[in-house]
Amino acid sequence: MTAEALPAELRRAIMQIARTPRLLVACDYDGTLAPITEKPDEARPLAESVGALRSLAALHETTTAVISGRALRDLATLSRLPAEVHLVGSHGSEFDVGFVHDLDDESRELRDSIETELTRIVDGAAGAELEVKPAGVAVHVRRASRQDAARIVDAVHNGPCTWDGVSVTDGKEVVELSVVQTNKGSALGTLRHQVGATAALFIGDDVTDEKAFEQLTGPDLGIKVGDGDTLAHHRVGDTEQVATILAFLLEERRNWLYGEQAAPIERLSMLASARSVALLTPDAKLTWLAHPGPDSAAVFADLLGGEGAGHFTIAPHRNGLPLGQRYLPGTMTVETRWSRLLVTDYMEPEAPAHRTDIVRVISGEATAEITFAPRPEFGGVPVRLVQHDEGLQVLGTSEAFVLRSPGVQWEISSDGIHDTATALVQPQPGAPIVLELRCGTTDLGPHELPEIERRAEAGQYWSSWAGTLKLPSVESELVTRSALTLRGLIHADTGGVMAAATTSLPEEIGGVRNWDYRYCWIRDGAMTMRELVTLGSLHEAEAFLGWLHGVLSTLAGPERLHPLYTLAGTQLGAEAVIDSLPGYKGSRPVRVGNLANHQVQLDVFGPVVELVMTLAEARGDLRDEDWQMVRAMAEAVSRRWDEPDHGIWEERHVPRHRVYSRVMCWQTLDLAIRLGEVYGREIPASWPELRDEIAADVLENGWNAEVKAYTTAYDGTDLDAASLFVGLAGLLDPQDERFQQTVTAIEAELRSGATVYRYHRDDGLPGGEGGFHLCAAWLIEAYLLTGRRTEAEELFDQLVDAAGPTGLLPEQYDPVAERSLGNHPQAYSHIGLIRCARLLSR
Numbered sequence: 111m112t113a114e115a116l117p118a119e120l121r122r123a124i125m126q127i128a129r130t131p132r133l134l135v136a137c138d139y140d141g142t143l144a145p146i147t148e149k150p151d152e153a154r155p156l157a158e159s160v161g162a163l164r165s166l167a168a169l170h171e172t173t174t175a176v177i178s179g180r181a182l183r184d185l186a187t188l189s190r191l192p193a194e195v196h197l198v199g200s201h202g203s204e205f206d207v208g209f210v211h212d213l214d215d216e217s218r219e220l221r222d223s224i225e226t227e228l229t230r231i232v233d234g235a236a237g238a239e240l241e242v243k244p245a246g247v248a249v250h251v252r253r254a255s256r257q258d259a260a261r262i263v264d265a266v267h268n269g270p271c272t273w274d275g276v277s278v279t280d281g282k283e284v285v286e287l288s289v290v291q292t293n294k295g296s297a298l299g300t301l302r303h304q305v306g307a308t309a310a311l312f313i314g315d316d317v318t319d320e321k322a323f324e325q326l327t328g329p330d331l332g333i334k335v336g337d338g339d340t341l342a343h344h345r346v347g348d349t350e351q352v353a354t355i356l357a358f359l360l361e362e363r364r365n366w367l368y369g370e371q372a373a374p375i376e377r378l379s380m381l382a383s384a385r386s387v388a389l390l391t392p393d394a395k396l397t398w399l400a401h402p403g404p405d406s407a408a409v410f411a412d413l414l415g416g417e418g419a420g421h422f423t424i425a426p427h428r429n430g431l432p433l434g435q436r437y438l439p440g441t442m443t444v445e446t447r448w449s450r451l452l453v454t455d456y457m458e459p460e461a462p463a464h465r466t467d468i469v470r471v472i473s474g475e476a477t478a479e480i481t482f483a484p485r486p487e488f489g490g491v492p493v494r495l496v497q498h499d500e501g502l503q504v505l506g507t508s509e510a511f512v513l514r515s516p517g518v519q520w521e522i523s524s525d526g527i528h529d530t531a532t533a534l535v536q537p538q539p540g541a542p543i544v545l546e547l548r549c550g551t552t553d554l555g556p557h558e559l560p561e562i563e564r565r566a567e568a569g570q571y572w573s574s575w576a577g578t579l580k581l582p583s584v585e586s587e588l589v590t591r592s593a594l595t596l597r598g599l600i601h602a603d604t605g606g607v608m609a610a611a612t613t614s615l616p617e618e619i620g621g622v623r624n625w626d627y628r629y630c631w632i633r634d635g636a637m638t639m640r641e642l643v644t645l646g647s648l649h650e651a652e653a654f655l656g657w658l659h660g661v662l663s664t665l666a667g668p669e670r671l672h673p674l675y676t677l678a679g680t681q682l683g684a685e686a687v688i689d690s691l692p693g694y695k696g697s698r699p700v701r702v703g704n705l706a707n708h709q710v711q712l713d714v715f716g717p718v719v720e721l722v723m724t725l726a727e728a729r730g731d732l733r734d735e736d737w738q739m740v741r742a743m744a745e746a747v748s749r750r751w752d753e754p755d756h757g758i759w760e761e762r763h764v765p766r767h768r769v770y771s772r773v774m775c776w777q778t779l780d781l782a783i784r785l786g787e788v789y790g791r792e793i794p795a796s797w798p799e800l801r802d803e804i805a806a807d808v809l810e811n812g813w814n815a816e817v818k819a820y821t822t823a824y825d826g827t828d829l830d831a832a833s834l835f836v837g838l839a840g841l842l843d844p845q846d847e848r849f850q851q852t853v854t855a856i857e858a859e860l861r862s863g864a865t866v867y868r869y870h871r872d873d874g875l876p877g878g879e880g881g882f883h884l885c886a887a888w889l890i891e892a893y894l895l896t897g898r899r900t901e902a903e904e905l906f907d908q909l910v911d912a913a914g915p916t917g918l919l920p921e922q923y924d925p926v927a928e929r930s931l932g933n934h935p936q937a938y939s940h941i942g943l944i945r946c947a948r949l950l951s952r
Contacts, residue, residue: 113357113361120333120355122527123344125418126329126525127329128362130308131171132308133172134301135175136298136313137176137313137356138178138314139178139189142335143155143189153188156349158356162356163195166363170368170692171698176197179284180199181241182199185197200244200245200286202297216275218289221289224273225240225247227270228270237254238262246289249286267285271285276288277293293318293321295321299325308329309328311333313335323341333345334346365416375920375930376914376920376929377391378392378397379437379444382597383459383461384459384460385404390446392432392915393431394425395412395421395425396421396423396468398612399549402509402550404608408485409549410483410484413694414692414700418485419489419691420483422470422481422484423481424478424480424545426478430448432448433449434915436915437591438569439573440590440594441569441572441573442459450476451475453478454471456565456569463603469545469564470544472537472544473537479533480518480545485528489690489691493528494506495520500515501514502531512552512554514546514548514555515546542561572597575647576590576593579646582948582950584906584948585910585947589645589943592917592944593645595917595937599935600653604657606678609630609933610933610934611933613701613933614693614697616693617877619697621876621879622875622876625704625933626685626702626704629676630657630675631674632671632673633718637717639721641940643725643728644944646728648728667745668745669749671714673707685707687700687702709755711756712747712751712771713771715774715775717774719744719782722736732789737791741782751772751775759868759873762874763873766823766825767824769822769823769832770830770833773841777839782797783797809842813848819852819855820836831856831868834853834889834891836849836852837849844892849895850896860881862881862925864908867882879922881924883912883920883921883923883936884938884939886905886909891949893905894950906950909942909943914930919934919936920932
């Protein structure tokens with residue numbers, strides 16, 4: 111039997127409960143997993159049900175159990191269920207692990223008295239049997255004559271059932287007497303509490319199972335097998351349908367948890383406008399889009415939750431893998447190509463501030479299948495689709511969404527919560543199918559310009575800018591793509607720049623190191639803008655400094671700066687978890703917001719002053735407001751430089767006196783002094799002395815003779831790739847033996863093939879992570895400074911090879927599994943690539 115044979119309402123209920131964060135699946139045994147047999151000791155479970163329960167138990171945050179009236183020992187012997195499935199016997203008085211009831215002397219005497227009396231009652235009745243259990247005795251009359259069965263049940267009810275301390279459970283042709291007050295409902299509650307289930311599914315056929323159905327509330331699901339009155343939500347006919355239910359639940363939960371079809375992170379391509387971003391899979395599925403801003407709730411979150419979390423897919427009707435995907439040169443327009451089909455995607459680069467518009471063009475000869483499944487608010491609100499002559503309108507959310515699709519005939523289906531629209535289309539030569547997703551409006555009318563002109567304008571928006579860049583001779587095309595990616599992460603209206611386009615792409619598959627990077631870190635933003643200035647584009651840096659001036663205007667001084675802000679320059683809300691999403695390949699939790707917002711990070715001033723220096727050199731002058739900011743940051747350093755902090759990596763441990771943070775404090779003063787000297791500004795007399803004091807402090811306390819390197823912090827022997835800045839920033843001469851030994855030590859401990867790890871210490875979080883592309887870039891620069899050009903070129907080639915087919919880099923790389931990790935695309939990674947290409951071109 112296939113899942114399609116199950117009632118549609120039941121399928122929808124199973125799909126919904128499969129998406130709960132922590133699921134408990136519990137079943138009765140006889141009549142549910144095993145067919146009822148004339149001889150109870152011959153009841154064997156269906157192999158399909160056993161396999162499904164075992165596989166469910168192996169899933170993340172999923173517990174399976176069998177709750178039976180049988181004695182635990184008999185249940186284990188007869189069912190032969192694997193150890194992964196919890197067994198609960200005697201209606202909940204016996205658990206396979208924990209919660210075992212030890213009887214006191216009085217209860218043991220009562221149980222013996224019950225057994226003696228029941229033996230007397232059934233004496234001489236052929237087919238009547240007693241089942242003695244640790245906490246009670248059951249009387250089975252299924253095989254007795256109807257006359258004897260009625261007599262025995264009546265005698266039991268009027269006899270020992272009335273005794274003090276006896277708990278009675280009536281089942282189908284069985285009466286159980288127990289000296290422990292329990293039932294299947296309390297057993298289910300005990301299991302739920304033990305595993306912290308957010309929803310429970312219970313399947314049963316007996317009247318004793320009604321106690322469990324009675325316990326089900328909210329998102330729980332109860333399924334009755336067979337006839338009879340019930341409190342269960344749904345009903346099926348037999349044990350074969352139970353096996354089908356369990357198999358369907360397994361498939362749905364596995365797909366929800368692990369996203370088995372999730373594309374490799376580095377193979378995702380980014381669309382961008384002046385205000386927002388979206389991600390495409392290699393087969394043209396729109397897998398990620400947030401609205402109204404890139405740091406808002408997602409409209410399509412397939413990337414983190416599978417197709418049930420929302421997607422917009424275009425593919426050939428007949429299955430076929432795409433031949434390739436590419437950016438049109440110098441643009442953010444993406445083409446995905448099959449043998450007889452082409453899908454072209456781009457965002458309207460300069461749509462109105464409240465709008466996010468994506469244009470999708472289908473051309474070629476093959477029939478294409480379209481699936482439009484918007485799920486606003488991370489799928490948290492029910493969605494209804496209404497078809498109009500010119501397209502679809504999305505209802506059920508406070509934000510307006512439409513899909514203009516003239517001429518497309520849609521079929522709209524519902525899973526009981528959300529609508530999904532599908533269509534088959536056949537493009538004609540010279541007449542492509544044009545789909546326009548418009549977020550932030552109900553307007554389905556035609557655009558004033560033909561699509562081909564809009565596509566050209568969208569391309570020109572990016573290519574005209576890219577054409578102004580001063581590119582290095584090494585990997586110039588990849589540098590162009592990196593620069594376009596960085597510009598795509600910038601919010602044109604505010605000047606803020608995202609650290610990455612996504613949230614919660616994991617640092618370890620299946621792990622918990624999943625963070626939201628869709629915000630503007632002051633450090634990351636300054637480093638991003640500096641690289642764009644070195645390529646000859648100054649406008650973005652000027653806008654970012656304007657954004658930073660706006661942030662500073664709300665504070666008493668730079669020492670009050672938070673490490674990160676929203677793209678609008680406001681403080682972040684609390685970090686939260688989206689429990690309804692399973693995460694990329696089961697990597698949970700999915701987070702929004704970032705707790706690092708409340709950390710102390712004293713390194714942020716150095717990159718900002720370095721940006722001001724680089725921009726002033728490019729412009730030939732230093733703006734007064736920028737000099738005032740530099741002065742304020744130098745004064746902030748003078749007040750706080752000797753404090754411990756959380757550092758560049760935002761560890762959730764206690765603050766430490768970190769080498770990198772101290773070097774950045776030194777750099778802040780060193781560059782401030784040089785700016786004042788070059789541009790004729792007054793330099794406070796205390797600055798040079800303080801600069802030298804910080805340098806001496808770092809050189810003395812940061813060096814560890816035991817490991818022959820500058821370590822992470824003053825209080826340990828652990829190494830950190832960021833400590834390379836003692837030489838990269840110029841505090842220590844790169845030819846100094848101490849710097850060269852530091853490079854060698856970091857290479858030996860933190861480099862692994864194509865990548866370099868940040869550190870290998872305990873940082874207070876479970877699990878591991880990949881190597882950082884940015885750290886690899888720092889080591890490349892250190893190789894060059896210490897005369898090791900061959901090693902620098904080799905590591906750079908490996909960095910280039912880690913880029914995806916369209917030239918994008920996420921944050922990290924796993925050199926063992928040879929796969930990318932972390933949020934994507936990551937500004938840090940592209941900053942590192944650009945800088946290394948420039949240095950290698952000299």
